[in-house]
Structure formats: structure tokens, C-alpha cells
Amino acid sequence: MSKMLFHSLLKCILLSLSLLCSAHLLAQERAITPEMEAELREEFKKHSFPEIKKMLREQSDSLKKHQEFGSIRISAGSITNQQTEHVDKFIPLSETEINSKYHEYLNGLSFYQSISGDLSTIQTNYNSYHLSQLIENYDDYNYPKHKLNVTGVTFIDGSTATISSGNTEGNGNLNSAKRIASLSMTASYTLPLQPKQLHFSHGDKSIQEQIELVQMSGQEVELKLPESVHKNILHVEGIDNSGRALKPLGSSSYSNDNYYIGLLQTFTEQALQQIENHQVKDKEALLQFFINNYPSQEQAHKTHPPSFIATYQFQGEVSAINLFMRPESKTETYSFQLTQSNQRYFNDLISAQDKTGKKYGLISELGEWIISPRYNRLEYAVGDYYYATEAHKDVNNTSVYRLNRNEKRLELQPFSFTQYEPKPLQNKYVYITKENDRSRLQGLLNIQTHQIILPVKYNDIEISDNFYGAYNINNKKSDRNYEIYNSHNLQLILKGTFDIVTFDGSNIITRYTTRTIEPLKGNTPYYAIENDKYYLYQHYDIYDVNGKKLNDNHYYQLDSFSGFGKDGLMPVTDANGKRYYINRSGKNAGLNVSKYEVIYPFSNGLAAVKGIKNEYGYIDTSGKLVIPLIYRSAEMFQGGSAKVENGNVTLLIDRKNQVVHTFNDSVYTYTNRQDGDKATYTQNNGVTYDEKGQELVKKEGE
Template sequence: MKPFLSFATLLLFISSSVMAQTTKNDIKNQFKNKSLTEVKEYLERQNKEIEKLIRLSSTSLKITPGDVDLKEVKTTEKFDNSPKEQIIKQFNKTLDRLYFSPQVVYPNTDLNINYSAGSLVYSAKDYDDYKFPEPVLKLKKVYFQDGKTSNFDKEIHGRNDKTTDEIKGTKWIDSIELEASYHYPEAMPVITLSPEKPLQQFTDGKIQLISVNDGKANLKVSPAVKEKIMKVEGINSAGKSIEQYGSSSSSNSSNFSVEFLAQYYEAGKSVIEKIDKSAYKDVDELTEDLYSKIPKEDKNKPENLVNATYNFRGNITQINVFLKPEQSAINNYRFVLQNSIKYPDGFGVAYNKNELAGILDKDGKWIVQPVHDRLSHYKGNYFMGEVADDGYRTVLWLDKANRKLVPFNYRFYRDESIFDKYYAIEDGINGPKGLIDIKTNKVLIEPTLNNIVVKGNYIVLRDHNETNTIINKDLKKVLTVEGYNYKINDDFIFISKPYTSKEKFADYSVLSNIDDIYNAEGKKINKEDYVIETFDFFGIDSLLLVKNKLGKKLFINTKGDVVIDGSKYKDVRPFSSGLAPVKNAEGNWGYINSKNVLVIPFMYNEAKNFSKISAMVQTNKGYQLIDHNNNVIKKFDDGFRSYSVKKDADNLTYYNYNGNTYNSQGEIHKGDR
């Protein structure tokens, strides 16, 4: 396209080489059949467009980030230019987290998988920059609850409004095997640029480091190369990668130099002035004059490069430029998803083509016909139906024998079952409480109570007078307790009461509370009055630390017999995970086992309770974790502000003054750093 053929050619940045090739015939053809007046109007319009181009050629388009305080240097991990393993790991991790909740729309089943290709792509950082084809997910096998399987090779779309992942049949599905196919990049080229090696040439352009100072790297890059840049990494003098916080770019707005455009403008202006003076006898003469005045070559033509600046949180000495990989490979990943829907005794909600719900059995046959506008499984043999007048959904019980749903006249007090045998119910919202049998829907305890709660191996029934009736798993009464001065652990009930004897209890100068201990038969097992450690109970060692009225600390067993006399030690603490801390007359701590054998010698300034792994102890040199054989697991330079004391714990937690939180292995908790 020649420069005089259209005003738009100038604004579309036609190349100066084409303008330089303009011939007199081009101009003659453009002015053909035009009068001198018409040519003048044409040249005036063209000069206005050239003026616009001159202004544009004197500016550039730029986006610039703000400055950063170079004193706050921030390093980061070096960029991995071979991210295959990272992408595969992240994709597979995301795929393993998928779930499916199949919905039967008779006579077929919608798998209803929570999958989308977009979410998978988003899960791997910068993956969408590669512009790879979308991942493909295929259903390969279905495992049914009756033990049978079916093979498939069917593409799955997941959360897609236009596609339903449907398979034939209504049998309940246990799990599905899927195969995901996705691209990953081969290792990407990396170009290192520094003041000593500032230039890299390519077949389609170049990249040149102009300067690197004040945390900024200034580059000139060919547009084709700029499109290939994946990441620019700044490296400091110590070889560390410095965190990038922004970038800017600018480009020339014209492929012509201002001088070249100005010559075109002056040529047109001169011809216009001569037309006004009637200096031309005809258009041919004008053409000869104009052609003699226009420039034939743009000697100062700007190089078509992008100016790019990358800012870093610290001074850098070189940069690594990572280019997008030109090749990719495909990874195929097979995995299995478990059905997230539970089918109590093989029954589940299904729909017909009219979107009405019923219940199917494990063979895919209707046990309750699809006549409900709304139906969903609640728990056990209970289902949720339509919304009632009170604004809550109705509760229905599945009567399997008569193949029907029966309205449930109560509300559930709590969702969780009690010992997998009962449900707590209430008569109306916040009404009186009772118990029903899970299997039969029969009311076992009428709803007349103020509260029902599970503690240890018991159910506690509280009436409106705050009298607690403690019953066992078979609903047999064990004990009645007034008020709140009791606690339960497993089979044992501890009842606290005031010590009313005139005799002073140990070294207390005022009356003290004591605890009576009752077993599963409701029998009191303590043979004298005791004070019990607040958080102690019969643990895996079946030993409980108590103090009698003489001030002696004793360990009793579950029959109430004293098996260890702790008064022989200066101090003792409860058993935990097989060992109890004991203190000798010299003030040193060690540990005894349940047979009262000293298994860890008196050598510590302080000794805490054991978990299944370790215990925290203190020496003259500081704190350390030891195992059950007194081997040191970890030593600490700083002390601890607090720690957990849970009995028989798998793991304990220790809060150090250095700000870290440690577990029983001496490891820092995730998230603390």
C-alpha cells in the first residue's frame, strides 16, 4: 500500500521502506482526474494526518510501578525453569481433592463431579501463560456398591451448564476411576544478561540489557521476543534471587522518524502554497514538483523495540530471562474418587424426569414412589421433605417394612447420634427433650427433660429442677446427682461435695471440697475422703492421683485400692502415657512407672507429663524433650511461656519464647513460619 493512497495508512504505521518506494506513477494515479483545487484539499487533509503522526512519534505509551525502599531487601526462591514436577504435583493434588455426588434421574445417573478445567488450570501458578490446550478428564471405570464394575472411555465435563455427565443405570455407585490428560512444559530457555554480557540475538529479534541499578533492570526487546518472555528474575551480588514487585513497558508509536514525517509535511505544505500562487500550469507539473520534494529514505528510522523496566526489592547485578517453552508433553493421571453420598441400608433419594423425588433401593427399584417436590437424606433412616408452615423442612422417617415415608412429629435436638443407638429429640423449637430409638423410630424417653448430654460412657438426663439422672448405654439408671458439681470420664463419675468434718483436712485451714468416685454400677469406690487433681482421671495406666486428709498423695486403682504411696516422695504428679513425675528430697525430678519403679533417674530441675512420644524437662542448661528411655529428642535455647498438659496425649504442644510452637517431636508447627 502506498502512502498517498489513504490517510489511514499513516495512522496504521505503514513501514518507511514502503514510503521510500513511492514512485511518480503512484502519485499520478492518486491525483488522476483531480483538479488543482481538489489536489490542494487532498494535501491539506494529508498534512493534518501527518501532524498527528509527528505528535504520536514524539511520545511513548508507558505503565510504571512506584518506587521501592531498597533498604528493605526481600529475597525469594529461584525460579524453576523446569516446572514439570511442580505442575504435575499440583494438578494431581487438585484432582485427588475432587469429589462426586451422583444424582439419579431415573433411569440414568448424573455423576455430578465438582470438576472444571478452568479451576484445574488455575491451581498451578502461571500455568495459563503457556496457552496449552485445556485438560481433558475421562471416566474410565465405575465401581458399584454391589461389587460389579463397568468400563468407560467417556469425556467428563464436571461443572458445565451445557453438559451432563450421565451414565445409564440407577445402581448405587461406590467409586469411579478417572483419567486426566494435561500438558506440561518442557524445560524453558533461560538467558542471563549482565553489564558484561548485555545482548542476546535471536532469529526474530533481540533482547538487550541497557542498565541495571537502583533495583531496576532496563531492557530493549524486540516485540516478537517480548511475547516469549515468561519471567524476569533479578539476582544480587550474593547470587540470591530478589523479589520482583512491578514492571513497566513502553513502545514507539510510529515506525517513522520525526524528521522523515516532517519532510513529507513540508513537501505538502510547499506544494499547497504554490497552488495558492497559481504556480502550476497543471497537475502533472505539480506531481513532478511534489515527487522531487518528498524524502526517498528514512535515514533515522527508529528501531522497532519495546522498552521494558523490571523493578526488584533490592539491588541486583544481573537478570535471568526465562522464555516460554516451545514444546510440551502430556501427562496422563489415573485416580479414584469415592462417592460422597451415603446410602443408609442401600436406600437413597432419586428423581424422575418430572423432577419429583422418591427413594430407590440398592437394586435401583422404587421403594417410595417419586411424588415429592423436595426430598433429601438427613441422617440414618430420616429424610428432609418440603418446608412446613413454621419455615422449617419437615422430617420423614423411612418405614422400610411398609415402603413409605412417615411424618416425624418431633425435632432433633442434636444431629449426632448417641452411641449409634439413639437420637435426642425435642418437642417443638427449644422444647422439652427426649430420646428415640434409631432403628425403630420409637420414643424411649418422652420429651419432658431440660437437657440431654453425653458424658463419658453415660447419658445425663437433666430435668427442670437441675437434677441429673446418669444412665448407661442401655438406658439403665446408674446415679442421680444434684446440680453441676460432678464430672465424668469414661466409666467413672466424680462427685464433688463440701468437706463437713470438724477435723481439719490436711494442711487446709478452711473447709475443702472432696470427691467421691463411682463406677459403672453406681458403687462408690473410694474408701476414704480424697481431694483429686482437677484434670486427672483413670487413664491408660488405670491409676488416679489423690490426696487424703493427712495430706498424703496416693495413687489408687479402679477398685479404690492404694497401689503407690506417693508420700515417700517430696512431690508427685499424675501418670500419663505410662510414667509419672516424682521429686526427691534434694529437689530433683525423675519418673516412675505404674509398678513404682524409678525408670528415669532424679536428674531434672523440672519434669512435665509424658505424651506417647516425649516429655519436656529442664536441666541447668535449659529445656529439652526426652523419650520414654530418657534419650534426648531435642534441646532448646529459649524457655517456654506455656505448654499443654493433656493426659495420655498422642502429641503435646509447647509455646516457646522465641515465637515458635513445637510438638512432641520437637518440630515447629506448620504455619508458625
């Protein structure tokens, strides 16, 4: 035996019993087993007798030092300069609480069914880690892993089946391709019973459950107990003299086997004495001395079990501890149904694989192949349309196909979609484009009738209830060439060059800009200067649902953020600077508003107006001033109130000019929606109020 190995042999006996000799020592009452004897003989052959004697002397000194070390109390160090910190008292887990949280989690699970040929694979989003994390301190109990099993399947047609194979993670396999409506599940997990609680106060000399309080000093507590009992401790809670729980800072523990180490040291000294007295004169005699006299650890532990010391520290001076022992437990079984599926069936069909997992087709909810699996890729797009890749093409080379269900086939389409997941407008329109068209021109498809409403030739398309507006951009002039269609009969009703077109119910509002070198004749003060050379005049026109122009002369100002609204009235300014309201027929509504310097859009039946003295009030749809000109500013009525400023005070008033709310700080942002039924107003201090003046509490994460 080498010097290192020889020393390791003795040290493993003394310290850890986990190396070469430990298995033999623990398994047999006899200290030196036949296996060890054979090993020692081989090692003794490698060393001279004087070398072995020297090793024994070194080992004796080492054992003596280890005995001295074992008598020293080990402390984790001083922490007296830390301030006292309290925590909530330890509350053992409640069986009812665990069941409630687990049931809520389990009932909220969902499942996914993937189909290959006539087989299905079932997966749930169950995660045993998530389940254990629901309950604080649950992992401290070291219970077996939770189990979740699929016990039955119910299909969309009401028939049932059992899985052919599965695991305890909520997954399984099934010999059917029918759509699964629900899963019958059984979960099993371990519940703790009530733990036993022990209490030790300062100076307590009692021994409870083989646990002895060695000392309680300052922020530290030291316990003496068998190692097996230490493993059964669930929680140690430090209590100060006020009865409050202290924050734990950590713990340490060590085993003290000084009695057996003493036996080993005595044995080593005896062996050396035998050599000195020439009673042992050679290696064979020394080997026999080892075999006959080596002390048995098992026998020593029967009479003198090793002591185990555990130390606990807290952030504050400890006057008592509550010690909770690991309780008995029971296995709980919970059966439930999962009905929430992550499956995406469209048109009662889903993309599925063949048995090889290489080709895709469409299968019905009842497990019937409507489109046989012959595509390298097959994914749902929108309506009756799918993305597919033919078998002879690269998987990324997809085209758009339309499902012909009657003939059970997919028909190639002459277009692609502008978005990979098209979102239908008005539940029936999607934008289309040509495949591999870098210019990205657009057209419009009705996915319900499969009719291409507008061909693929426009830069952009806008849709409303009554109109389709399509245009191409003239980059040189920064304007747009529009074609506007009546959405009901698909007739082209208006064509022209405009800066912008707005659809407002049954009306079309257009704006275009005239550039001139000289000012236009007449009283037309509304213009801009471009490059110190051109006069720019913006002209507004109003059209009806058939594209008929309703105004004889251009308007020069319209409100940018509103239209006719539900009151059917819109403020305009003509070329002469005259302001008035028109109705949807394009006629002057006849409201007497000439005395006001500025008129604003109607919202919920009232419109703000500005007098010649820069004071604001409100008129109704007849033109009557119903809220006097007393405010410094006035906004739209939303949800029954409007924001106004009276001097330096910001208010919300109702339609009768009664104060709804007074803001206690400046309002820096707010909604301003024509005919809005709700509103929000946020102050500089971050507090937000609604249209009733009630404070809105932010939800967590906002």
C-alpha cells in the same frame, strides 16, 4: 466532510490506520477506493473550497510536527538511583515438568453426579485457570485453552456407558441414574518446545532474526525489529557484568512510519501548491487530485516497511541480554480415570430429583427409586433418618422421618435432632428434642435399634461406656438433679442432687456442696465462706457400676484433672485431712504415703509426691520412692518422661531419673494428661519439644 472528520481521516491514515479510511487503505493497493471517493464527495459538498484549503494547511503543519516527533527517541525515564536487584535466571518450561504437574492435578480431580429422573448430570471440579496457574510463565505463551472431555462412564455394578452430551470443561450428561464409580477422561493441552535463544552483548552490531541492537546504555536496552518479530518474543533477560540476571522493570514499544508520513506531507503540500497556482480551482478538481495522487500505504510499506522500536529496562546496569523467541508447540493428550466422587450415598441411597426438578425422593445405587419423588425437600440426617418436607408444606418446614426400606416408605418421627447434622456418639447415640421446643430439652436415641433410650425431658445428657447421665439444672441452688442409668441394662442406678458427676471407667464420682451457718464438727479444714455467712463444704463419693456407694464417709478433696487411671489408684483426702490412695473398690490401697505432705495422681505407673521440705520425687504403685525427693516441682509422666525443675533448670527425666532433655528457656505451656503416651512442651521463645526432648518443627500455616 466536517473539519473534525476530515482531520480524523488524515490522522487515522497517518497514525493508526484504524478508523474510517484504514480498512480501505489496507485492503486495496489503490489509495482512494470507490467507497472512499463517495464519502469524500459527500463531505466536500458540506464545505466551501476556502474551508477545505484551510484544513489542508492545518493538516500539513500537523504532519510536519508528527515527522519531527517520530525522529525523537522515547525513553521511559531515568532510574539510576535504584539499587541493583537480581532475580533467578529465566529457565524455559520443561515438557517433562509440565506433564508431571498437569498429570498430578488432573489425577486429583473429583466429580459430582446429580440425578433428575432417569438422567444424570456430571460435573468435575476442573478449572482451566487453575491448570494454567500450575506452571509459572505458562500464560506468556498465549496457548489455546485446555480441554477436558468425559469419554466414558463406569457404574457401580461394572457396566459402562458414554455421555449423551458434554463440553470441554469436564462436564456432561448421561442417560442413566445409576451410581457412577469412575469416569474416563481425556485432557488436551499445548506444550512448548525448546525456544530459540539469542544473545546480544554491549556494542553488538549483529542482526539476529531481524533483530538489531540499537543501544545498550545503563539500565536500558533498545531494539529495532519488525512488529511481527516483536510479537514473537517470549522473554528478554538483562544480564550484568557478573553474569547474573537483573530484575525487569518494564518495557515499551512504538512504531515509526516516517516514510509514509513524509509521502502524505508531500502530497498535502502538492495539493496546496496546485491550489496556489490555480491549477486546482474548485472542489471537483481537488477531489480528482486526491483520487489520482493520494499515496498508497500498502505500496509504501512494500518498499519502506515501518520500523518498530522496543525498549526494556532493568534494575541494574545491563552488559548483555538473552532473548528468548516464542517456540513451536505441540498438542499433548492425556487419558486417565477419575474415581474420587463427591457423592454422598447413605444406606446405598441418595436424594434425587424427578424430571421436573421440583420433587425429591431416594434412589438406589442401581438407579431404582426406593422412595418415589414426592417431597419438596429431602436430605439425609443420620443412620436411617432423613429430613423431609411434604409436598403441601413450605420447603423450610422439615420434619424427621425414618426410612422403612422393606416397605419403601418414610415414617414421620415424634422428635427432631438437637443438631442439623447429628454426630453419633459411640456410633449409635444421638441427642433428640421436640419440634419447636424453645426450652431445648434433650433425650437420647439409639439409631441402630431405633429405641428412645431417654425421653425428651433433660437439660443435658452425658454418655460413657457404662453410664448415661441425665440431669436438669436447679437454677436457684446452682446444682443438678441427676438420673444415672447403667448403659448395658438401661436400669436407673443412681438418682440425686449433685454439683457435678464424673464417669471414670466402671466408677461414678459425685460431688455436692453442703451449706451451713456453723462449721461442721470434726477436723474438716476444707471449706469456703460464702457471703461472709455460709460455710461451704464439698463432699465426694465413689460408686460402682451398679450405683452402689463404695465409701463409708465423704471425701473432702479429689484431684480435679484425673481419676483412677490405668493404674486403678486415686489420691483422696478424708474429713480429717488424711491423704491416701484408694482402689476402684473404694478401699484404701494400703500404700504407705503418710510421710508425704501432698500426693498426686498416678500416671503411667508413677505418682509425684511432695515431702515436708517442699521437695518432689516419685513413687511406684507399691508406694516405694523410686525417684528421690530432690526436685523443686514434678509433673505427670507422659510417654516415658516427666517435666521437673531442679533449681532454676527445667528438665525431662525418665523413669530411672536419667535426664532426657534440658530446656534452654523457661517452659510456659505444656500438656499434662494422665497416662498420656505423648507430650509437648513449649518454651517462652516459641520452640516446642516432645516427650523425647526432640524439637517439633511447625508445619506451614500453623
